[in-house]
Amino acid sequence: MDGPLKELAKLEKLTSDTGSSKGKSPSTTTSLDSLLQSLRQARDRLQAGELASADVLSSLSQTVELKKKDVEERQKEIYSCINKYGKALDKKFPTFLPSYPPLFSSSESSIALERTIALHFLRTGQFETAETFIEESGVHVDRRLHDNFIDLHHIITALRQGNIAPALEWTGRNRGFLQSRSSALEFHLHRSQYMHLLLNSGIPTALTYAQSTFPTFFAQHESEIKRLTACMVFLPLTRLKTSPYKDLVSPSIHSDLEPMFAKEYCASLGMSRQVPLRVVGDIGGGGALARIEKGRKVMRERKSEWSQSDELPIEIPLPPENRYHSIFACPVSKEQSTEQNPPMMMSCGHVITKDSLQKLSKPGGRVKCPYCPVESAVTSALRVHF
Incomplete structure (x- = not known):
């Protein structure tokens, strides 16, 4: 492009x-x-x-x-x-876009499309455009949903400016929901603030903050909390950047908070972590429409037809973030996950089911990953939601 x-x-x-x-x-x-x-x-x-x-x-x-x-x-x-x-x-784009009959001719589909567009404007922070579109199209969007997205973007803006207080206030009100999802959002917010204090306000201030916040998360993040408190022996910053704890001064510790918070906030509203219209545009504009049109042309030349199930006769390559799976099969036990036996992600990033995680655990609550040499605490494994 x-x-x-x-x-x-x-x-x-x-x-x-x-x-x-x-x-x-x-x-x-x-x-x-x-x-x-x-x-x-x-x-x-x-x-x-x-x-x-x-x-x-x-x-x-x-x-x-x-x-x-x-x-x-x-x-x-x-x-x-x-x-x-x-x-x-x-x-x-040498290939013309495919032509289809009108897909939004019925009133129900037209309303659904207009609502999707209105929600897209709200989710992306284009509030004036959203209000104008809602007024002119007449589509109904719950005012509470409108206010929720305004609140979301206020918090995201605060995070971008290094202010975690609004985000912490929200996580405090929704702690039960976050715990049901095994979300580490609240801990990551405190971790970001701790590192900011350690590098800018000194060890005493950072230690005071750690003593007041980290005990609540010690059971789930024991190893990481120990690393956070041990890294101070490598101060100042120039030395810390070349130490085994250099990952703790990576900008991603702070920048990753924005997408993480947006994901959990949207989940609390029953919405996906990705903006639907953006996903459709990225996939379609990224080559899917051209491949489908080429497949249709080849099929017309061969005088073949689409199957009754309307499945694609060709494979559409997708980026990793757009590969969705509703079923997870454990690579260890070869069993599909269930609500009682959900997929769990270890600290190294590999995912197995909860039963396999418990069977592989050693005395002391440690587990060695079957795919890499990393060993982590069983309690630090996070449930994965597909």
């Missing part, structure tokens, strides 16, 4: 109020503003009697012609850029 994006950036500069194209001509807005200024000055001079009307009109005629030429030059540049942008798109 580098080619189309490059041409689009040029087009945006040309159509902006301050944009320029290699100094060939000023922007249309600049030319028109200059012309208006000349008209106002001419009016003022005529009213003041400084110049004869014939001289003023002659000067204005030259100014109008000059500005007209500037506007025409800029328009030519814009049309040329639009043409190049279209060619870049055609080069990137």
Whole structure:
């Protein structure tokens, strides 16, 4: 997409109020503003009697012609850029998009589509656009849901600024829900704050914070809490960055809080962690539509038809975050997971079922991963939700 994006950036500069194209001509807005200024000055001079009307009109005629030429030059540049942008798109997407009969012709499907679009605007923080769309389309969206997404984006903004207090307030109110999902969100928030205090306010302040917050999480995160308190012996920061605890000063400890919080917040509302319209756009625009259309063309040439189940006759490659599985089969026991025997993720990232985790555990509550040399506490394994 580098080619189309490059041409689009040029087009945006040309159509902006301050944009320029290699100094060939000023922007249309600049030319028109200059012309208006000349008209106002001419009016003022005529009213003041400084110049004869014939001289003023002659000067204005030259100014109008000059500005007209500037506007025409800029328009030519814009049309040329639009043409190049279209060619870049055609080069990137040589296959035409498939044509289908109207899919949202019924009132029910139309309402569902409009509601999906409205929720997309809300989830992505485009609240003014969402309100305008809801007003013009007439789609109903619960006001409480609207307020929830405003609250979500306020908290995300605070996290981006390094303020975890609003997020901690929310996790405190929803601790039961987070515990039912075996979520480590609250601990990760405290971990981020602890490292911030350790690096900016000193050891005494960080230790006081750790003593007041970490005991609650010690049973689930014993090994990690020990690492957090032990890393201080490698201070200052320059030494800590080359120590065995260098991962604790990684920016991801803080930046990962935003998607983690958004995931849990949306789960509390009964929504997926990903924005549906964005997923559809990424998958379809990422090559799925082109592959499907190519498959249909080949099938028409071979005079074959879609099966009665309407399954895809070709495989569509998907990025890891878009590969969804409703059933997990344990690689150790070969059994499918259930609510009583859910999938559990160990600290190394490998996933097995709860029964297998308990069978592999050693005295002392430790378990060695069957796929790597990592050994971790059984209690630190997290339940995985598909």
